[in-house]
Amino acid sequence: MTEITTELVKELRDKTGVSVMQCKKALEETGGDIEKATALLLEKSAEIAGKKSDRTLGAGTIGSYVHSTGTVGVMVELLCETDFVAKNEEFKALARDIAMHVSATDPKFLKSEDAGADSDPESVLLNQPFIKNPEVTIINLVQSATQKFGEKIEVSRFVRFSISQ
Structure with a gap:
């Protein structure tokens, strides 16, 4: 068995975004x-998200x-x-990252x-591999956020505008 070092825990935390203790x-x-x-x-994130699926979403x-081109x-x-x-900076960053992903894909x-x-x-947002980390899908990202924040989190809709050239 490998010794569980702080570096190993940090690497897993950086990769997944979940708490140090869970890592x-x-x-x-x-x-x-x-x-x-x-x-x-990832498996535990999906399980936790499933348990919270019937909760009411009242914020976001x-x-x-x-x-950068201004065309998308x-x-x-x-x-x-x-x-x-909803006011948490990490939550806002998640929303921005998903928006950037939609722009690219x-x-x-x-x-x-x-x-x-x-x-x-591949035309379904939640099934797509995340552009910043192709090892996880968008749904995995949302489920990890559910685990991290302890609340049900959901992408409810998106809109993409582009100037055709």
Whole structure:
């Protein structure tokens, strides 16, 4: 078994964004294997998000991104349960990161249910690999945020504008 060092915990925390204690526990459960610990944390995030799925969303933020060329702009509505989380800088950064992702990937649908059976799975925002870390999907990112903030978090809608050239 690998010794669980602070460097190993920090690496996992940087990679996943979850708390130090959750990272340490995941590393202990997986014998110090960072890949298995990452997978375990993603699995736990999905489980926690499932338990919170029936909660009411009463707050949120609008994340926006305009590409440096000024020809593409995106707005994303990211909802949560309380204004305490909605005002959190990390929550706002998540909304902006998702908006930047939408700018780069141009998804056509939010959820799989919105897309038809013959639609390309890559056209669904929540199923896409995140541009800043292709090892996780957008839904994994949202589930990790649910775990981190302890509240149900959901991307409710997005809009992408572009100037055709």
